Amino acid sequence: MIRVSHLNKSYNYPDMILKDVSFEVKKGDFVYLSGPSGAGKTTLFRLLFADLKPDGGQIVVDGLDLVRARPARIARMRQRMGVVFQDYKLIPNYTVFDNVALALEVVGTPRRLIQKTVWQVLKVVGIERQLDRLPPQLSGGEQQRVAIARALVNDPQLILADEPTGNLDYEIADEIMRIFNYINSLGATIVMVTHNRALLQRFKRKVFYLDQGSLQAYVWPD
DSSP states (O other): OEEEEEEEEOSBTTBOSEEEEEEEEOTTOEEEEEOSTTSSHHHHHHHHTTSSOOSEEEEEETTEETTTOOHHHHHHHHHTEEEEOTTOOOOTTSOHHHHHHHHHHTTTOOHHHHHHHHHHHHHHTTOGGGTTSOGGGSOHHHHHHHHHHHHHTTOOSEEEEESTTTTSOHHHHHHHHHHHHHHHHTTOEEEEEOOOHHHHHHSOOEEEEEETTEEEEEEOOO
């Protein structure tokens, strides 16, 4: 699903944010990108959906070389991918329903199918009773559920999530993690950025750990 080879990225050469980073994520995996603040997690996250270009190396997502691909092909790839941001990125004057429906509207989905699909995905994340409310009227946990619903609505095979529990308390973070585990159980591949070591211990998965631009992989012991 994802193959990263000898990746390098710098914002201020010769100081490298990422240096010679290589890893592979197989279809159906659920993996974490972790490490201390400033380690390059968010930079790597942005590289994985071609929001940034690397200085060197290769990124292949679902068979597409993101370094060489044309913008039109990258745009089509993003339509098959779900992305969840730490700050939600919801449109404040759109209702919950309209925020999620927008992802279907931009690809030309018929209105009847939009209504059915949005309702189904809001139910999956437990926010269906709030479909007519605006994001500022929701709690942080509710807004994150809407952001997850928006990422799910196109039935993506790959989901990238940047610190999706970072602004949430312990109980709400656990609920969000259970949603991601359920999505993964249905076959979706998930790459989640987090620096929360307690979360890594509670929900054990393979971890790609970044530190000073380099990466190592490990699995938490049982």
